[in-house]
Amino acid sequence: MKIKRQKQARSALNIYKHIFKFHEPYLVLADGTFCQAALKAKIQIKDHISKYLNTTVKCCTTRCVLAELELLGNEMHGAKMVAQRFQLRSCSHRNSPVPAAECLKSLIKDHESGRYFIATQDMALTKIAKTIPGVPVLYVFQSHIVLDKPSRATENHIKAVSKEKLSTSEAEKKSLKLMKEDANIIHGERTVKQGRKRKRAKGPNPLSCKKKKKTVSNKKTS
Numbered sequence: 711m712k713i714k715r716q717k718q719a720r721s722a723l724n725i726y727k728h729i730f731k732f733h734e735p736y737l738v739l740a741d742g743t744f745c746q747a748a749l750k751a752k753i754q755i756k757d758h759i760s761k762y763l764n765t766t767v768k769c770c771t772t773r774c775v776l777a778e779l780e781l782l783g784n785e786m787h788g789a790k791m792v793a794q795r796f797q798l799r800s801c802s803h804r805n806s807p808v809p810a811a812e813c814l815k816s817l818i819k820d821h822e823s824g825r826y827f828i829a830t831q832d833m834a835l836t837k838i839a840k841t842i843p844g845v846p847v848l849y850v851f852q853s854h855i856v857l858d859k860p861s862r863a864t865e866n867h868i869k870a871v872s873k874e875k876l877s878t879s880e881a882e883k884k885s886l887k888l889m890k891e892d893a894n895i896i897h898g899e900r901t902v903k904q905g906r907k908r909k910r911a912k913g914p915n916p917l918s919c920k921k922k923k924k925t926v927s928n929k930k931t932s
């Protein structure tokens with residue numbers, strides 16, 4: 711079961727890598743709900759994801775996430791301690807923090823794909839992340855972190871990209887065919903010209919000229 715889960719996750723990761731140009735270390739943008747769930751499941755977030763995806767990751771969060779956890783008080787104190795160790799990504803709410811979900815939403819929308827993995831247990835935020843192509847979602851399930859399968863928006867984007875590639879290759883084939891035809895015409899002209907040149911170069915047979923001279927001299931002597 712574990713191997714199957716890892717295989718699925720790694721093939722999804724390949725999609726993000728090749729189609730959406732994600733690169734290591736992958737940035738995992740976590741909110742308080744994710745930190746809380748990981749804490750409850752006794753999961754070391756960074757190590758767990760690194761092993762699970764067989765890659766290097768950098769966990770990060772925002773000031774808005776920390777501010778929200780601060781507001782929630784004791785109940786989320788542990789999650790705040792976890793999130794505080796993460797790298798802070800700058801958001802546009804420095805002077806007036808907004809709810810964590812709104813903040814993370816703005817980050818993934820601003821950077822579109824190829825930037826962040828979203829790590830959350832918040833269903834509303836997950837739903838939003840899934841409407842943007844190329845935003846991988848991580849969540850805690852039982853005692854594991856799971857990389858969600860690519861969303862419909864992501865799949866549609868992949869289909870559109872492959873269609874585009876296909877039509878490009880068809881166009882390339884057509885232009886290649888035209889180029890070949892052009893080359894044949896040029897090549898054909900060249901051979902015709904070369905053939906003519908050769909004929910001209912041959913000219914009159916020099917041996918026949920020699921013979922004629924001999925016969926003339928013979929006649930004179932006789």
Ligand SMILES: [Zn+2]
Pocket residue numbers: 772773774775801802803804807808813814
């Ligand atoms: Zn913010």
